[in-house]
Amino acid sequence: MSDPTHLSLAEARDALKLKKLSAVELTQAHIGAIEKSRALNCFITETPELALAQARESDARIARGEGRLLEGLPLGIKDLYCTKGVRTTAASRILDDFTPTYESTVSANLLRDGAVTLGKLNLDEFAMGSSNETSAFGPVVSPWRRAGDPDAKIVPGGSSGGSSAAVAAHLCLGATATDTGGSIRQPAAFTGAVGVKPTYGRCSRWGIVAFASSLDQAGPITRTVRDAAIMLKSMAGHDPKDTTSVDAPVPDYEAAVGASVKGRRIGVPKEYRIDGMSAEIAALWDRAAAWLKDAGAEIVEISLPHTRYALPTYYIIAPAEASSNLARYDGVRYGRREQGRDVIDMYEKTRAAGFGPEVRRRIMIGTYVLSAGYYDAYYVRAQKVRSLIKRDFDEAFASGVDAVLTPATPSTAFAQGEKGAADPVEMYLNDVFTVTVNMAGLPGVAVPGGLAANGLPLSLQLIGKPFDEETLFSLAAAIEAAAPKIEFPQPWWREG
Amino acid sequence: MSVDSATVRRIAHLSRIAIEDSEVERLRGELNAILAFVETLSEVDVDGVEPLTSALPMQMKKRVDVVTDGGIADEILANAPIREDHYFVVPKVVE
Numbered sequence: 001m002s003d004p005t006h007l008s009l010a011e012a013r014d015a016l017k018l019k020k021l022s023a024v025e026l027t028q029a030h031i032g033a034i035e036k037s038r039a040l041n042c043f044i045t046e047t048p049e050l051a052l053a054q055a056r057e058s059d060a061r062i063a064r065g066e067g068r069l070l071e072g073l074p075l076g077i078k079d080l081y082c083t084k085g086v087r088t089t090a091a092s093r094i095l096d097d098f099t100p101t102y103e104s105t106v107s108a109n110l111l112r113d114g115a116v117t118l119g120k121l122n123l124d125e126f127a128m129g130s131s132n133e134t135s136a137f138g139p140v141v142s143p144w145r146r147a148g149d150p151d152a153k154i155v156p157g158g159s160s161g162g163s164s165a166a167v168a169a170h171l172c173l174g175a176t177a178t179d180t181g182g183s184i185r186q187p188a189a190f191t192g193a194v195g196v197k198p199t200y201g202r203c204s205r206w207g208i209v210a211f212a213s214s215l216d217q218a219g220p221i222t223r224t225v226r227d228a229a230i231m232l233k234s235m236a237g238h239d240p241k242d243t244t245s246v247d248a249p250v251p252d253y254e255a256a257v258g259a260s261v262k263g264r265r266i267g268v269p270k271e272y273r274i275d276g277m278s279a280e281i282a283a284l285w286d287r288a289a290a291w292l293k294d295a296g297a298e299i300v301e302i303s304l305p306h307t308r309y310a311l312p313t314y315y316i317i318a319p320a321e322a323s324s325n326l327a328r329y330d331g332v333r334y335g336r337r338e339q340g341r342d343v344i345d346m347y348e349k350t351r352a353a354g355f356g357p358e359v360r361r362r363i364m365i366g367t368y369v370l371s372a373g374y375y376d377a378y379y380v381r382a383q384k385v386r387s388l389i390k391r392d393f394d395e396a397f398a399s400g401v402d403a404v405l406t407p408a409t410p411s412t413a414f415a416q417g418e419k420g421a422a423d424p425v426e427m428y429l430n431d432v433f434t435v436t437v438n439m440a441g442l443p444g445v446a447v448p449g450g451l452a453a454n455g456l457p458l459s460l461q462l463i464g465k466p467f468d469e470e471t472l473f474s475l476a477a478a479i480e481a482a483a484p485k486i487e488f489p490q491p492w493w494r495e496g
Numbered sequence: 497m498s499v500d501s502a503t504v505r506r507i508a509h510l511s512r513i514a515i516e517d518s519e520v521e522r523l524r525g526e527l528n529a530i531l532a533f534v535e536t537l538s539e540v541d542v543d544g545v546e547p548l549t550s551a552l553p554m555q556m557k558k559r560v561d562v563v564t565d566g567g568i569a570d571e572i573l574a575n576a577p578i579r580e581d582h583y584f585v586v587p588k589v590v591e
Contacts, residue, residue, distance in 0.1 A: 101571040200551040214551055243557045244550075312534040323511065330512075332584050334575035343587045348514035360513055364523070365530050367511040368499070377497070378534070383547030385540050390548060424526055425533045441551025466552055 004029045009073055009173040009227035010254075016062060016072045023058035023072025027051050027116050030074040034118060034171050036494040040141045042166040044079045045087050046119040054116040061114065069234055071114035076172040078163050079120035080127055081107045081218075082207040090209045091125045091135040094329045094354025096336040104207025105239045106176060106218045113234040118172050122162030125356045126326065127183055127211045130430040131419065132161025134358040139416055142191055143169040143489045147455030150492075152415040154456065157187030157430075163221045164191040168488050174222040174231050178208060180215045181314050182434030185446035188221050189408035189459030192448045192486040194476065195221045196228045197434075199466045200441035201246040203232075204239030212321035213244075215314075215438040223488070225447060225477045229253035232469065248467065256470035257477045262296030264475065267401035271307040272433060274410065281407045281458065284449050288405060288460045291482035292475065302401055304392040309385050310436040315428060316369050316382035317439075322359075323366025329354060361424065390440040397465050403475055406433050408446040408459035433461055443469045447476040450484040457486060497535070498528045 004026050007015060015021040031048045051074060058072030082088050082100035089095050103111070111117070124134040132140040132155060142156040142165050156165035160177035164187035167175050177184040179197035188195025196219045203218040210216065220231035233254065238247040268289055273282065289299045331337035331350035338353050340346030355363065369378035396404065410432055420427030437444040443464045452458050460479055464472040499507070501520045504527065508515045515523065569582045578585040 096577075098575050101568075101574055201554065240557075240559070244554065246554070306540070309537060309540055312537050315530060315534055316537070327512075331577060332586055333572075335577070337577035340587060343589050344512070345514075346587050347512040348509070351512055352514040355513065360511075361523070361526055361530075363511045363513065364504075364507045365527060368503075368507045368527070371507070371510060374497075380547055381537055381540075381542060382534075383549065384542035384545040385537055387545050387548040388540065388542070390551075423529055425529055428533070439551075 005033050005170040007173070008224050009222060009230055010224070012073055012173055013230070017067060019062070023055040023062065023116065024052065026072060027055035027074050030118055030172060037169055037171055037491070039493045039495065040143065040165055040169055041138050042122055042140055042162045042169065042171055043076070043119045044089055044091065044122050044137050044162070047086055047117060050086070051116050051118050058114055058116065068114035070110060070230070072116060073173050074116040074118050075110060076118050076121045076163060076166045076175040077107055078123055078160055078176050078178060080123060080178055080209045081176055082209070083107055083117070083120065086120065088120065088209070089137070091123045091137055092354065092356065092359065093136045094335050094351070098334050102207060105204035105241060106208065106235045109234050109237060110176070115234070121166055121175055124159035124161065125359050126209065126322070127159035127178055127180055128322070128358050128362055129158040130182070130186055130427050131155035131416070132158040133416060134356055136356055140165045141493070142413060143491070143493060144191060144413065144456050145489065145492070154413045154415055155190065157190035157413060159183040160187045160221060164188055164193050164195070167191070167193045167221050167223055169491065169493070170488065174220055174227050176218060176235070177221045178216055178218050179438065180211050180318060181438055182431035184219045184221060185434045185444055185461060186409055186430055188446040190413035190457065192457035192488060193221050193223055194225050194228045194448070195219065195446040196232055196469070197437060197444045198232060198236060198469055199443045201244050202236045202443070202467065202469070204237070204242040204245045206239055206241040210325040212318040213325060214321060215318060225473060225480050226254060226257045229257050229473050246467070251470055253469060253473050256473040259474040260296065261292065261474050261478045264297040264402045264471065265400055266292055266297050266299050266475070267302035267396050267404045268299060269302050269304040269307065269404060269406060271304050272406045274432065278411065280452050281410065284458045284460070285405070285407050288449055288479055291479055292405065294482065295478040297475070300401065302396045302399070302404070304396060304436070306385065306388045306392050307436060310389050310439050311428060311432055313382045313385045313389065313439060314431070314435045315365070316378050317386065319362040319366030320370050320379050321366070323363045323370065326359070326363055358424070386439050389436055393440045393442060402465070403471055404463040406461045406463065408433060408461040412452045412454060412456035412458060437463050442466060443472055445472045445476045447479050448483060448486045449479065498531055499524060
């Protein structure tokens with residue numbers, strides 16, 4: 001068989017089942033690709049021996065006819081998921097060589113279903129960033145390059161930048177990711193991949209390093225819609241250890257891929273046509289609406305009037321929750337510790353040395369908006385605006401809309417150092433189309449729509465009703481079928 | 497609203513993050529840029545709107561108040577930077 005890293009997850013699954021390929025061969029091919037691709041800096045920790053041991057077990061199971069849902073399929077795990085016996089860093093110096101003695105529920109679900117885990121993927125520190133440039137382990141380089149500009153290092157998006165770059169570079173069949181304001185969908189969009197942020201509560205948050213607990217949700221990044229459906233089926237499910245995880249059956253998402261979208265009503269929100277939107281993004285959006293119309297869907301204009309307040313609301317609520325969640329890094333129970341003259345001095349020195357600039361900034365903003373005298377003016381007001389943002393979606397869905405179609409990002413990927421150096425807010429604007437979805441707890445999918453004139457991927461976002469991921473998979477598959485096929489980059493970055 | 501340098505120092509201390517004198521001005525500028533960005537929320541009419549406390553309506557789950565875990569002191573201490581027997585070691589807190 002030709003290079004098995006070029007199979008989709010679904011194709012690899014079928015090839016293993018038919019014994020055209022062994023799990024060990026498939027895993028070795030990926031390990032080889034990873035070894036030659038260190039220039040991209042996708043992995044913080046590689047676990048080739050663990051992966052091969054898992055693959056051997058998978059081959060034994062397949063031989064016995066006991067293959068499971070993801071038997072023998074090599075995946076990457078975002079280094080925000082705690083993995084038993086494998087260092088977990090959240091891309092921060094403060095966790096040092098923290099090695100969990102437990103496995104996150106979502107990664108445990110993947111292992112239960114027979115997945116092979118290749119290692120821990122790079123990310124923005126504590127998932128705070130939109131370009132993977134805040135990682136304490138250095139930025140990830142996207143496999144994509146701008147047309148006529150081969151020297152510019154393009155960012156893979158963030159925070160799940162290691163996940164998106166590894167998937168686009170064929171270093172794994174799929175990867176886990178997390179999304180607090182767009183951290184699955186924006187990196188997927190920047191790399192021509194598919195990213196699914198499920199409904200809040202669909203996947204357990206237990207064992208995933210917390211950023212903003214009312215917004216965080218786990219999901220997959222893959223190269224096809226079908227692959228995302230297969231992975232989510234395994235990742236999702238009720239977990240008594242996360243009180244916000246929902247006790248509802250997990251549907252067969254793969255069955256929704258290819259299902260008819262005839263008669264579906266798709267809302268196009270006029271407020272997303274923001275000032276200064278590039279003609280290319282606007283044209284992509286119109287094209288995608290036309291593709292869905294051709295597939296039998298009905299396109300209607302809708303209004304989500306509080307859209308412009310979503311990002312400012314996010315930059316109160318997310319830092320507030322982060323400042324509380326990150327209080328646990330005190331140099332006492334795990335991670336890095338600096339000496340101090342007393343316990344407070346030890347805390348302050350440890351946290352100054354351990355957290356990078358973006359994390360320190362967000363903890364300070366969060367502390368400020370929660371502090372006495374400012375709590376009502378900032379935090380409570382933001383929570384009220386969040387109610388209004390959610391109400392906008394509730395009303396749109398109540399009016400008969402099945403899903404909402406928007407661009408995924410306001411631009412294509414940019415190069416390292418191009419954004420946010422002078423003003424942190426410039427980087428925050430990347431999430432202008434994705435952050436509303438986290439505010440309202442809804443499911444969202446990023447799906448590629450073709451390439452821009454600069455040669456980089458452009459993507460659409462579909463937003464669904466709570467727990468209606470199936471409709472999103474059907475609609476995303478319809479866009480995937482109609483859009484120009486994404487050809488992932490040739491491996492210019494490989495060594496040896 | 498914007499913060500002055502005394503407030504920056506106070507927030508840093510509340511956050512338990514040591515800052516150098518040379519960092520205060522830069523942090524003040526960055527924090528004020530973010531505060532200016534969120535200032536737009538003051539124009540939203542939120543009269544009579546309840547704050548959202550749960551993304552989706554869900555009943556808080558409860559479990560029986562019984563011990564479900566324990567006896568894993570070694571595991572809990574495994575990642576401690578400084579430990580002694582089954583204790584975390586910290587600088588002296590009480591004189």
